[in-house]
Amino acid sequence: MAAPRSCGLWSYARAMRSYRFPGLRSSWPRSLLSARLLSQEKPAPETHFGFETVSEEEKGGKVYQVFESVAKKYDVMNDMMSLGIHRVWKDLLLRKMHPLPGTQLLDVAGGTGDIAFRFLNYVQAQHQGKQKRKLRAQQNLSWEEIAKKYQNEEDSLGGSRVMVCDINREMLKIGKQKAFDRGYKAGLAWVLGDAEELPFDDDKFDVYTIAFGIRNVTHIDQALQEAHRVLKPGGRFLCLEFSQVNNPLISRLYDLYSFQVIPVLGEVVAGDWKSYQYLVESIRKFPSQEEFKEMIEDAGFQKVTYESLTSGIVAIHSGFKL
Numbered sequence: 001m002a003a004p005r006s007c008g009l010w011s012y013a014r015a016m017r018s019y020r021f022p023g024l025r026s027s028w029p030r031s032l033l034s035a036r037l038l039s040q041e042k043p044a045p046e047t048h049f050g051f052e053t054v055s056e057e058e059k060g061g062k063v064y065q066v067f068e069s070v071a072k073k074y075d076v077m078n079d080m081m082s083l084g085i086h087r088v089w090k091d092l093l094l095r096k097m098h099p100l101p102g103t104q105l106l107d108v109a110g111g112t113g114d115i116a117f118r119f120l121n122y123v124q125a126q127h128q129g130k131q132k133r134k135l136r137a138q139q140n141l142s143w144e145e146i147a148k149k150y151q152n153e154e155d156s157l158g159g160s161r162v163m164v165c166d167i168n169r170e171m172l173k174i175g176k177q178k179a180f181d182r183g184y185k186a187g188l189a190w191v192l193g194d195a196e197e198l199p200f201d202d203d204k205f206d207v208y209t210i211a212f213g214i215r216n217v218t219h220i221d222q223a224l225q226e227a228h229r230v231l232k233p234g235g236r237f238l239c240l241e242f243s244q245v246n247n248p249l250i251s252r253l254y255d256l257y258s259f260q261v262i263p264v265l266g267e268v269v270a271g272d273w274k275s276y277q278y279l280v281e282s283i284r285k286f287p288s289q290e291e292f293k294e295m296i297e298d299a300g301f302q303k304v305t306y307e308s309l310t311s312g313i314v315a316i317h318s319g320f321k322l
């Protein structure tokens, strides 16, 4: 087990809070600057991996390793860390989406399929309700006709479909197995792909979701532009992500819980302290509700709004391609 970072963690966490989103270095020391100018060599662009500064090239590989390592325990860890609250947040995302029949959803960083399965349940329940009302109105149908209407699986989704896209093979493997075990077949597809370079044509989807994914992407602005590109005009962007806690008392407790409990749970349950240390650090590095709203607007989305949930532990951002 890696050594827990307990000593000074509290002040470390607080210090890092004011160091959100580092961006470019604006003030290189003079000596370094002149050395760079002399050698004409461009500094490798840097970013962060949790609280660690890494080159942009390195980050993708490190994130890949994290999710490859946690994939098998991912779902159980989420229930344990949040006492099931992540399920409520994901249900709320679906309620906000309120997909109409025929909705084509792209769930990016879809991992083990939580958003996709909720989408299928939601559209199926809606469609069945509609069918029942229709059948009640057509009382002269034979029982064979009624049975046929219920049996057609594709039809039970009203033409809605979801495409899960994720960069990590292991996460997709667990997702596909879950889909098989739970009997999801129709209206569901899985594709390996990078949020920064989506393997889809322009103007293809009605809704784009990304839940707990965008925080891990190296170039968030690039991922947002890709979201905008693949959405149809009128399409909606929805992002569920960790955000900034606005109540100072909850914020203190949350910091304590995050830094003292979550990595321990990660070690005990998943045998992986480091990945869960990365999780809590990456949460602290993610922009606030307002900052992220601006980034979404910069990518071309309009009518951008957000809703903070559980005192801002997470937020759902929404925007439209108009």
Ligand SMILES: COc1cc(O)cc(C/C=C(\C)CC/C=C(\C)CC/C=C(\C)CC/C=C(\C)CC/C=C(\C)CC/C=C(\C)CC/C=C(\C)CC/C=C(\C)CC/C=C(\C)CCC=C(C)C)c1O
Pocket: 066, 067, 070, 073, 074, 075, 077, 078, 081, 082, 083, 085, 086, 212, 250, 253, 254, 256, 257, 260, 261, 262, 275, 276, 278, 279, 310, 313
């Ligand atoms: C590697 O990357 C990842 C891996 C993944 O598996 C997942 C993700 C993506 C993440 C998700 C899909 C969601 C995962 C969820 C979380 C990270 C957790 C979110 C946290 C909460 C919903 C709870 C927030 C907690 C608070 C507001 C503070 C309340 C906390 C306390 C009362 C405990 C305070 C802690 C201490 C004083 C430290 C010492 C305590 C102990 C040793 C006892 C242990 C205590 C517990 C286990 C209590 C747990 C309590 C709760 C969960 C509180 C719930 C209550 C409220 C929400 C108000 C990924 O990227």
Ligand SMILES: C[S@@+](CC[C@H](N)C(=O)[O-])C[C@H]1O[C@@H](n2cnc3c(N)ncnc32)[C@H](O)[C@@H]1O
Pocket: 063, 067, 108, 109, 110, 111, 112, 113, 114, 115, 165, 166, 167, 168, 171, 193, 194, 195, 196, 210, 211, 212, 213, 216, 217, 218
């Ligand atoms: C915390 S999980 C979220 C999974 C799922 N959306 C959920 O809510 O449970 C983060 C996911 O983002 C994926 N991911 C990280 N970087 C990505 C990228 N550049 N493109 C696509 N997926 C990425 C990871 O592989 C992982 O499956």
